[in-house]
Amino acid sequence: MFKDYLVVDTEGNPLLKEIAVINSLGNLIFEAIVTNNDRPLNPSTRGQSLVEVLNKFLEVISEQSEALVKDEVVLDEPILISPRDIIQQYFDRQKVKLKSKFMEHQILTDLDDVGKLETIIRFFKDSWDKLEIEVLNLGKRVTPEHLVIKIEQHQCVIAFLHEGGSKFFARMRNYNELMSYHPLLQFKLCRDETDYPITGRKSRQQLDNFKSSPRGDLIILNSEQRILFESIYQTIVDMQNLDLEVSVDEFIKFISSEYGNFWLWKILPI
Structure with missing residues (x-):
């Protein structure tokens, strides 16, 4: 005008x-x-x-x-974003991507999961005193893929067994035998809710024997816990590759405060 x-x-x-x-x-x-x-x-x-x-x-x-x-x-003036907010945004994006990936039936392998577990535990190693990681053996017999995790306050074995049928039976039987040889260790067996159902009588018997032991604990990962496990692992890998540049301490604080219900922390409190 x-x-x-x-x-x-x-x-x-x-x-x-x-x-x-x-x-x-x-x-x-x-x-x-x-x-x-x-x-x-x-x-x-x-x-x-x-x-x-x-x-x-x-x-x-x-x-x-x-x-x-x-x-x-x-x-x-630059907009300042705290390290915690950076981690939160990055972690949320990872969860969305992985959730989309696992919407389809994802093939899980025991060896992959044990490798991811070891990566996570070694990343958080400063959260525990005197961390030691080793593997048990039963001669030439095949046991579930597992790690023995020893910290000053606790010692346990964490295994993954996604197989079904005869492979499940044989490995479950051997895992029970390992448990009988190591009375000072707590034994955990992880399976996903999407794994093959255990229907065989002998396999069910071996699983029931394990669960009935005061030192045996079956952990069933639902979709939320699976996505959380994968997200923590992937974010750690991205930090190691410098795709996410935040400090280890900041990430540990974030995970321990936001995801205290993570199944691993119930076994190894941080």
Whole structure:
């Protein structure tokens, strides 16, 4: 919208032609002159000199420029995001991606899961005193993939067994035998709720024998716990590859406070 102003001398004679103020900044400046001047700029007002008008004009321009500079400084200030927020956003993205991946039937392997478990435990090693990791054996007989985890306050064996049928039976039987040879260790067996159902009579008997022992504990991972396990592992790998640059301490604080229900922390409290 255009506004027209007329500048006159002390006799009321026009000194300048009408000025069409086109841009918005110009409008603001001339409005400020008219509003703040005791003698409005129109032909009926006497004693308004051109010098006064120009001085007022320059004064308003200076004020407007300073305001714009201040605005630019505010806009250019960096937005600070805390390490915790960075981890939260990254971790949430990982969970969404992995959830989509596991919506389809994902093939799980015992060896992969034990490898992921070891990566997680070694990453959190400073959370426990005197951490030791080893593996048991039963000669040439095949046992479930597992790790023996020893800390000052606790010693346990964590195994994964996703197999079904005859493989489950043989490995479960051998796992029970290992348990009988190591009376000071607690034994955990992890399976997913999507694993093959155990229907065979002999296999069911071996599993029941394990569960009935005061040192045997069956852990069934539902989809939420599986996604959490995978997300923790993947975020650790990304940190090690410098795809996520946050400190180990910050990540440990985040996981321990936000995901205290993680099944591993119930076995090895951090």
